[in-house]
Amino acid sequence: MDRVALSLIELGAVVFCLGLLARLAGRIGMSPIPLYLVGGLFFGAGGVVELSGMKEFSHLAGEIGVILLLLMLGLEYTATELVTGLRRSWKAGILDFVLNFVPGAALAALLGWGVVGAMVMGGVTYISSSGIAAKVITDLGRIGNRETPVVLSILVFEDLAMAIYLPILTATLAGVSFLGGLQTVGVSLAVVTVVLLVALRHGHHVSKAVHSENSEVFLLNLLGAALLVSGLAAALQVSAAVGAFMLGIAISGATAHSATRILEPLRDLFAAIFFVAFGLNTDPASIPPVLAWALVLAVLTAATKIITGAWAAKRAGIARPGRFRAGAALIARGEFSIVIAGLAVTSGAVEAELAALATAYVLIMAVLGPLAARYIEPLVKKFSRPARPEPVPA
Amino acid sequence: MYMEETDLPGLGRRKDFMTASGRRIGVVELREGQTELFVSTWDDPDTCQASIPLTGEEAACLGNLLGGQHLAMTLTEAHREVPGIATRQFSIAADSPFQNQPMGKARIRTRCGVSIVAIMREGEVVPSPGPDVHLHPGDLLVAVGTQEGLDAAADILRNG
Numbered sequence: 001m002d003r004v005a006l007s008l009i010e011l012g013a014v015v016f017c018l019g020l021l022a023r024l025a026g027r028i029g030m031s032p033i034p035l036y037l038v039g040g041l042f043f044g045a046g047g048v049v050e051l052s053g054m055k056e057f058s059h060l061a062g063e064i065g066v067i068l069l070l071l072m073l074g075l076e077y078t079a080t081e082l083v084t085g086l087r088r089s090w091k092a093g094i095l096d097f098v099l100n101f102v103p104g105a106a107l108a109a110l111l112g113w114g115v116v117g118a119m120v121m122g123g124v125t126y127i128s129s130s131g132i133a134a135k136v137i138t139d140l141g142r143i144g145n146r147e148t149p150v151v152l153s154i155l156v157f158e159d160l161a162m163a164i165y166l167p168i169l170t171a172t173l174a175g176v177s178f179l180g181g182l183q184t185v186g187v188s189l190a191v192v193t194v195v196l197l198v199a200l201r202h203g204h205h206v207s208k209a210v211h212s213e214n215s216e217v218f219l220l221n222l223l224g225a226a227l228l229v230s231g232l233a234a235a236l237q238v239s240a241a242v243g244a245f246m247l248g249i250a251i252s253g254a255t256a257h258s259a260t261r262i263l264e265p266l267r268d269l270f271a272a273i274f275f276v277a278f279g280l281n282t283d284p285a286s287i288p289p290v291l292a293w294a295l296v297l298a299v300l301t302a303a304t305k306i307i308t309g310a311w312a313a314k315r316a317g318i319a320r321p322g323r324f325r326a327g328a329a330l331i332a333r334g335e336f337s338i339v340i341a342g343l344a345v346t347s348g349a350v351e352a353e354l355a356a357l358a359t360a361y362v363l364i365m366a367v368l369g370p371l372a373a374r375y376i377e378p379l380v381k382k383f384s385r386p387a388r389p390e391p392v393p394a
Numbered sequence: 395m396y397m398e399e400t401d402l403p404g405l406g407r408r409k410d411f412m413t414a415s416g417r418r419i420g421v422v423e424l425r426e427g428q429t430e431l432f433v434s435t436w437d438d439p440d441t442c443q444a445s446i447p448l449t450g451e452e453a454a455c456l457g458n459l460l461g462g463q464h465l466a467m468t469l470t471e472a473h474r475e476v477p478g479i480a481t482r483q484f485s486i487a488a489d490s491p492f493q494n495q496p497m498g499k500a501r502i503r504t505r506c507g508v509s510i511v512a513i514m515r516e517g518e519v520v521p522s523p524g525p526d527v528h529l530h531p532g533d534l535l536v537a538v539g540t541q542e543g544l545d546a547a548a549d550i551l552r553n554g
Contacts, residue, residue, distance in 0.1 A: 144408060146439070
């Protein structure tokens with residue numbers, strides 16, 4: 001068969017299946033991310049059907065997916081929200097980082113994956129999925145809850161931490177020397193600071209530069225700018241994703257709102273392909289050997305996230321049930337853990353097992369997170385106030 | 395009244411206060427422009443028993459109901475000292491004969507000695523409306539007069 005025809009058929013079949021999976025996920029009220037990963041495992045190397053024709057496309061599309069994921073993340077926040085969020089949550093943010101980075105890093109060290117592996121797995125277990133967390137909060141009608149701002153500001157802290165962590169990771173993965181690494185970190189810190197300052201004072205100029213009333217022009221401007229900035233950031237070894245995130249922050253106000261609307265379907269498409277591409281490159285046979293470790297890590301880091309959230313909520317003067325709700329809302333890991341693992345795997349600087357462990361871990365956490373958020377309250381109530389003994393009939 | 399205002403990064407803003415009965419009531423203004431009304435549960439003021447999404451029109455209507463009540467209550471309080479004077483609210487129904495007409499056409503003050511002191515419309519107050527203010531369906535009129543006069547005014551507004 002013609003190569004183009006084959007690629008089109010494969011791509012069409014995969015995208016169509018993703019649609020079915022997303023519908024299934026919506027029906028049972030869970031995040032589609034684990035299903036996308038399973039879909040990728042199914043079709044990829046060592047899976048039931050091996051698709052090779054769409055490899056080139058899925059690779060580039062996956063890259064674009066990451067850029068769009070982070071661009072939209074940046075669009076969600078205004079620079080002011082970031083700065084006040086940071087001021088309010090830095091203590092909880094640091095606790096969050098220590099408690100949740102260490103388990104992943106320690107396990108990687110235990111399995112003999114070296115410093116690079118430890119850095120990657122630490123990142124995978126550290127970062128909560130702001131996508132899943134925000135959806136859970138909205139779906140469960142908890143926007144008005146008093147612990148919600150606590151959860152959101154921890155997520156803000158994590159997302160900003162990504163802007164510092166990712167460049168360090170890219171530098172480490174590229175095997176840059178210590179001095180070179182410092183330089184990259186310096187560059188990225190300077191870029192983050194400059195972008196925040198520019199966005200605080202002159203965000204409307206950036207917005208004006210990409211804005212257009214014509215949605216076609218607007219989309220092309222936006223996408224072009226995002227790819228350009230990400231490419232430049234990647235060339236500086238600051239990581240393409242961080243470039244996109246920073247552009248998103250710099251765009252503000254009404255422009256940011258319309259940009260979110262216009263980009264959402266594109267992000268959904270490319271991000272889905274990104275998850276599939278990650279699954280495609282993972283051999284399903286490599287998962288069972290690491291499954292036990294993934295489970296251990298899942299239980300451990302679910303507990304550490306609950307501790308983080310509960311501690312932060314307690315400081316905000318929230319009562320016991322709210323503390324546990326805050327903790328449980330943070331459990332889900334998802335898109336960003338896969339972004340980190342994806343970066344590591346494509347660089348080839350880590351063991352293949354790491355991809356398997358990360359996949360299994362995210363599969364568990366993306367399912368466990370929303371479930372925990374929903375059911376933690378009845379659980380806490382049951383344990384904190386044991387049911388009164390039944391009155392004995394006289 | 396102590397009202398708390400909190401940023402919800404990425405979502406919007408929350409404004410709420412604690413009622414004397416121990417429940418928290420407030421609204422979330424989402425960034426896309428919707429409003430959500432929420433009420434906390436009685437045993438845990440941190441959590442919400444209900445969050446109700448409201449359209450702009452619904453939010454305005456609710457504001458009218460509560461705001462009108464508040465204004466009428468204040469006026470009633472003020473007129474308690476004056477015997478024979480009462481305050482009442484009238485709403486302009488969708489089939490009112492005076493909808494989209496200037497208020498002066500109803501000649502309420504001439505016919506029954508009742509003064510319309512304010513109109514609540516879409517959550518805003520039009521104070522001391524003149525006779526050329528047009529009435530819209532959904533408007534809430536706050537009227538001051540004698541009991542008989544107010545009865546007559548109600549009849550005029552309903553039946554022309």
